[in-house]
Each structure stands twice: as C-alpha cells, then as structure tokens.
Amino acid sequence: MIINQAPHLHTCNGRSYYRWILALATNNSLHITYTPGHSDKVSLPAHLNYEADHYASPAQCQPCEILSTPIPTFFMDEDTFYSHDDSWIESNIMTYLHKSRSLSTSRALTSGYQLRLTLHLYNPRPPPEFLYTHTYLAYSVLVQLYTQSGQLPPADLLHSHKLLPSARCWTGCDAIEDAHHIFIHCR
Numbered sequence: 735m736i737i738n739q740a741p742h743l744h745t746c747n748g749r750s751y752y753r754w755i756l757a758l759a760t761n762n763s764l765h766i767t768y769t770p771g772h773s774d775k776v777s778l779p780a781h782l783n784y785e786a787d788h789y790a791s792p793a794q795c796q797p798c799e800i801l802s803t804p805i806p807t808f809f810m811d812e813d814t815f816y817s818h819d820d821s822w823i824e825s826n827i828m829t830y831l832h833k834s835r836s837l838s839t840s841r842a843l844t845s846g847y848q849l850r851l852t853l854h855l856y857n858p859r860p861p862p863e864f865l866y867t868h869t870y871l872a873y874s875v876l877v878q879l880y881t882q883s884g885q886l887p888p889a890d891l892l893h894s895h896k897l898l899p900s901a902r903c904w905t906g907c908d909a910i911e912d913a914h915h916i917f918i919h920c921r
C-alpha cells in the first residue's frame with residue numbers, strides 16, 4: 735500500500751529533510767517496504783530495523799562524529815521563516831514566536847528595570863516554612879512585594895514619572911530618595 739505523504743510533508747517539522755529523503759527514494763531504484771519496529775520477529779527486515787535503532791540512538795549523543803549535510807533549502811517551502819539565532823524555522827511558527835518572545839521578554843526583564851527581576855541573583859529553592867511566614871504583619875510582606883515589583887513610589891520613581899519636581903529625600907537628607915536610601919540610609 736502506498737500512502738500519500740504530501741499532506742503530511744506540507745506541515746511537519748523539518749519538512750525539507752523528509753522531502754529530500756523522499757526525492758532520493760523516488761529517483762532511485764531503492765525499494766521501501768514497511769516493517770514493524772521493536773518487534774520480536776527474526777526476519778531480515780526486523781533485524782536491520784533493530785540494527786538501525788541500535789546505532790541511531792547513541793549517535794544523538796555524539797553529533798560531532800556525524801557527517802554534516804547541507805541544509806536542504808532546495809526542498810523548503812517557497813516562503814520559509816528565518817531567524818538569526820535559530821536559522822531556518824520549519825516548525826509551527828506560532829509556537830516558535832511565542833517561545834522566542836517569551837525568551838526575549840525574560841532577557842529584557844532580567845537586565846532592565848533596575849535589575850528588580852534578575853532571578854539569577856536569588857536562591858531558586860523555595861523558602862522553608864518558618865513561623866513568621868504566618869505573621870499577622872502582612873504589612874512587611876506587602877512592602878517587599880511593592881519593592882520587588884517596582885510599585886513602591888519613592889521620590890526617584892515619582893520624579894521620573896514627572897509627578898514630583900525633585901527626586902531628593904523628603905526628610906531633608908542630601909540624597910536621592912530611592913528604596914535603598916529609605917530602608918538603609920535614611921535617618
């Protein structure tokens with residue numbers, strides 16, 4: 735039975751490679767027959783299938799030792815997306831865009847916003863359940879939340895949003911009023 739591969743090759747990931755293999759098979763005297771994989775049969779096709787699996791699996795761990803092939807741009811769709819970071823995109827473009835936008839947003843948040851969201855500075859393990867996590871002093875937690883998310887409005891932030899004429903500390907210190915000044919230095 736010959737199964738038409740055309741609909742599948744229209745959308746599958748890495749479709750240019752499949753088209754290339756199919757073209758090589760079509761322009762050859764090569765005869766492709768179906769043999770069930772991972773079966774206990776002792777036929778020659780089953781044994782060859784087992785051998786192919788046996789060598790293909792460890793080969794994935796040694797990409798340097800595998801001969802490289804040209805990228806089959808000659809079997810790509812007429813319009814194929816290309817990214818500077820990931821080269822040709824032959825997977826679902828919506829999924830790819832979603833992932834790539836998430837990554838770039840995450841990078842921007844990590845290096846911007848006064849490093850408030852720079853996660854690698856922090857211990858990734860969840861905090862232990864100390865008694866004080868049940869404290870009624872929710873105020874201190876709220877202040878931390880506002881500080882970490884940039885919602886605490888010290889004078890430097892209000893000034894940058896043109897809501898205050900000056901960013902200096904309102905108690906009269908000779909300093910810029912940011913969160914660090916309020917909690918650490920301010921009298």
Ligand SMILES: [Zn+2]
Nearest residue numbers: 903905907920
């Ligand atoms: Zn001050």
